[in-house]
Amino acid sequence: MLLENRGMTVRCFRSAESFLTELQQQPQDPPACVVSDIRMPGMSGLDLLNEVQRTVPTLPVILITGHGDIAMAVMAIKTGAFDFIEKPFDDERLIASIGSAVERGARERIRHSERAELEARVAELSPRQREVMQLVADGLSTKEIALKLDISPRTVENYRAWVMEKMGANNLAALVRKVVLLQERET
Known part of the structure; x- marks a missing residue:
């Protein structure tokens, strides 16, 4: 009732198992x-x-309890809980936590989607193109890449152009951002 009065759509489940069954049937939604x-x-x-x-690593979970201790809170946060709230709790604290969790979840879903798109683009690259992309992202110059791979600078430029086109990068900074996103761990 508290959340509905704040304009939030709420769905209740009889058990964690019934929630998980539905979540596993529709993980994309x-x-x-x-x-x-x-x-x-x-x-x-x-x-x-x-x-x-x-099942859905981008889905934020807030845990509440009337029987918590510091060890339990630490374990919950380390496991990935967005927040750990002890009962009795202030309504505004719960509402603020849910608002923050929803915002972070939306950002994470966008980031996860972008990452999946980038992974699909990388799959289209040849092994040599991936190698050149990584060396460019590592900050090596065309000449340094050519020496390292024992190819001509012109060949490096061609590979770099193909990589940028296939990765949808307009410039080197954009390519480096994409490589960094690919290398980041999902949080």
Whole structure:
């Protein structure tokens, strides 16, 4: 009721298992955020968090509990919980946490989508093109790449042009940003 009064759409589930069943059937259309108690019949909130992280890693999970301690909070955050809130909690704290989680989840989904697109583009590159792309991103000059790969500078320029076209990069800075995004770990 509290969340609906703030204009949020809320769906409740009888159990963590019923939520996971639905999530696994439609992982491409997840909710914006999950709020779960730690102690529930059947699966615990921490186990639910683990399953959500495995199924939809970009989905933020907020855990609430009336029986928490520091060790449990640390474990929840290390496992990937967006927030850990102890009962009784201030309504505004929960609402603010959900708002922040929804925003982060949206950013993560965009980043995940961009990363998937980049991975598909990289799959279209030849092994040599990938090698040149990495060396360019590492900051090597055309001459340095040519020496390292034992090819002519002109060949390096050709590879770089093909890589930039296939990766959809207008300039070297854009290419480097794309390589950095590919190398970042999903958080």
